Amino acid sequence: MLKKHATRPVSALKVYCPIDAATQALLARGAVMSIDPDCALARLIAFVRDENPLGDFGPYQSVMELATGLELFTPGAAARPTLGEAGAEAVSATAIVTIYIPADAPQAAVSAAIDEIVALHPWEVPVIELVETRLVTRV
Template sequence: MSVQLNTVRKLRVHWPISTETFAGIAAGEVAALQQDPGLAALLHTVEQFRELGDFGNYKHVFESGVGLEGFTCGEGAVPTLGTVGEHMVSPTFVFTTYFDAALEDHVVEQFIKELVDIHPWELPVIEVTGPVSVAGGLGAKDRSGAAAS
């Protein structure tokens, strides 16, 4: 049996969760992923892109973990959690998946845009390995929470 290796890029999204969801996931309760409205939205969104987590006979492949995300809100921030000058620690779900390295930039741009649009943070942590060429408008959200254009 031979193994075919493909060149891929990684997408990792850090998503804030409640302490209840954190405890449920840490205890191995798979239902906690769908019971948390934010995580359910994240999983639904990434499932809409057939290119994400496509491993031939296996689709929507992802890895996850739970942890803590720390930050201090700076001047000019409009935080979802905490206040300016306050150091915060938030329970976090880390979602990781992979996609073909040859995927066209406009497709990568589209799923990043959709993730930014649904993410509850003013500045979401979304990591993509390899070069990313985006047309703009994917930066910080405006004060109303909508993606800036």
């Protein structure tokens, strides 16, 4: 049998971004282009669409996977939370944005892009994952 796939090394950058109920409802309907352009998620999406190595799939650029979820947390006494208050359990609606970065992307550009995402993020302690993985491609 002829092999019909290959894999390529990439980094997966996963950013957990708070959203409000209106944005969550828009995302559930697939109305991404209708979200408030001033919200953190819209700023993140706009940044990924700008000139940087994020979301590079060769003939496709600015590729992002978008899901919604919930973030559960309890701020400590020293916290300055965006949502909730010290000692009380809180729940935040969250957009989970996964962006793939080619393994051969210039590391200085990748690092600068991640620094910008950290600066854009509204949480005191942003939840951002960076893992090495492989994507399946057609041969």
